[in-house]
Amino acid sequence: MRGRPERKGIRNRGNHFEQKGKLNDEALASKLFDLLKLEKCLVILDDVWSTKAWDRLKPAFPSAADHSNSKILLSSRTETIISHADASVYLYKLPILNPQESWELFEKIAFPPSDSTVDDKKKKLGKVMVEQCGGLLLAIVVLGGILATKSSLNEWDRVSENVKSYLNRSKVEGQGTMEVLALSYDDLPAHLRSCFLYLSHFPEDYVIRVYRLIQLWVAEGIVSSKEEGDGEWGVAEDVAEHYLAELAERCMIQVRSRDVVTSKVETIQMHDLIRDLCLSKAKEENFVFIVDKSNAFSLSTIRKVRRVSMHEIFETKYNRCPNLRSLSFFNSRKLRELFYVETPLACIVGPFSPLRCFWDIWAAYISFLKARGFWVHIFINLKLLRVLNYEGELAFMNCKLIGDIGNLIHLRFSSLNRLILGKKLPSSLGNLRCLQTLDLRTGSYAYPHVPDVLWRMEQLRHLYLPDECDTKTKLRLDTLRNLLTLENFNTKNCYLKDLVNMTKLREFVIQGPFEIVDFKEKALDKNPPIIRSKYLHTLAITSWSIDPRHLAHLLSSCGSICKLIIYAVISKLPEHHYLSSNLAYILLRRCKLQEDPMPTLEKLPNLRFLEFTSNSFIGNQMCCSAQGFPKLESLSLCGLEKLKQWKVDKGAMPCLRRLEIGSCEKLEMLPAELRFITTLQELETKKMPKKFLDKVVQGGQDSDKVQNFWSNSRTYKRRYTTNSEVISKSLL
Structure with a gap:
């Protein structure tokens, strides 16, 4: 940082000066600090890359605590830099532009103001090209700058033929769009590059799906095992979540959904241009080989590739990669199409049509052999596999899971959850001692017999059993002490006592019957504990019905859960002291509760989200008492067909922000006391009778304070963005 030459005979508050009469960095920073504090200035610091860079600049800029008259606008690709600069500042995240915003920005750049008449054909071409930018501001600005220099329609046509090529060749401050985006990749620390x-x-x-991505990272060894256990973030999955959050903060991924309770990222996507960058860098590093129609047969000539991702299914016999570590399928075609044997026309309408039934039997046998060969090749020739992941279309395998899968002794991750595996899984699964994730969810079309060998997989961290198993299945799981996720557990196919050993369990899903043998009904507290994991945060129960006393004892063992989901007939909720005080989210569906659940649920001190759906309550009256639901933010009452009255005492639900009412056809009116809830911001109604809607909002569709999004003669679905004043007026 340099200043003007010092005038002779003038001292600048005792600051040190260089021999050539110029201010050093510290002196200039001090002078700039004083100037910005006294004068009214707007300072823009664009694209600050690191916290170290800001720490060097910070002495020159006063913070909000210094009561400065100036304002500072700081932009960065990394969210943490903004909070590091000043935790109290306003943080604005630049969103991906929607189609209308994208076009408006493009118009301002591509069409000069002096040009009063714009060719309609150019507009049509422009809109097509803007769509390919996917709302990315940088790409739209670059594209508009390119086309602003193109006057003829032919030139616009040439750009339109290959938009991405022009974006990459264009210059933005001396760099193409892809090169600008590549700066973000170059700035990634080593541990994030592989992620x-x-x-x-x-x-x-x-x-x-983030949970699946994290499991793959851990299985591949991308998340360092050195940081597991005693590391700063705990187990490897926690480290991986931290890495994912870093990528999101650096805008390398787009967050699509978050958990309502923890705000953790649940699903992500990649912008097309960022994905192009990712593919380019992955190709440079020989990180993964992507198989599609254009290069499927190249697998026979490639030897050193370690990862293969199949976006189209092809015969695996072309795979000549003996050192392959990872094989993933993301096919859009059904797997059976690969093995389909076409019936000759002559067997349909030709001279051999009487023999068609024999041909069909022969074709089915050939199809079976091809399917078997497909998997045998994988299980026999790719013995170094660590990851076998199928995420394609739901399909039959056309043959049972071959026993040769036991050859894959290095396997860490196995997911065949959209394949219907047959009636019996091979006992050779027990050879897979290194498995960390095993996903056997096969859909509702098959109920396989799972052999009792899973207890040998002591490294298992995530186990997804079939949605429903054969009645002969009885699994011992007591050795799986490292389990973090257990899904589709039931007491018909598993031993209840084994749950006590799973002291690290975080997510637990019950699918099917849940019964406690030798249950002491009169003294619930004298029954042995079911779960001893202090880390369990999610419990989901999907069953036809469950004994309320068994449910009460189960919930009393889950003192740390914050999410509870029940899809089962229970008739009555357990008393509130059986429920965890940490519960923040509860979803009840088809529970057929006969007694009003509100007196129990309103006592939960940290409950923030509550949803009733599909006849979860079959009574005709609900009542929320004063001081009840102290932290409730969102309440949904849907599918309560018998509910007639809902009473809310003054002082109840003081933090409620969102209310949803749907398919409650007998509900007469909203409680008048809702007008006292000053935090209420949104009221949404779905499939409610017109008579109810007319009562809620006086003035009907003509009210300027009501947004009517959709309605027709058969079903009413309206959303009201409202506040306490609007509700108050509608209820008076």
């Missing part, structure tokens, strides 16, 4: 490159496995516009 980012792994995203190249997924197809374009694919919605990536």
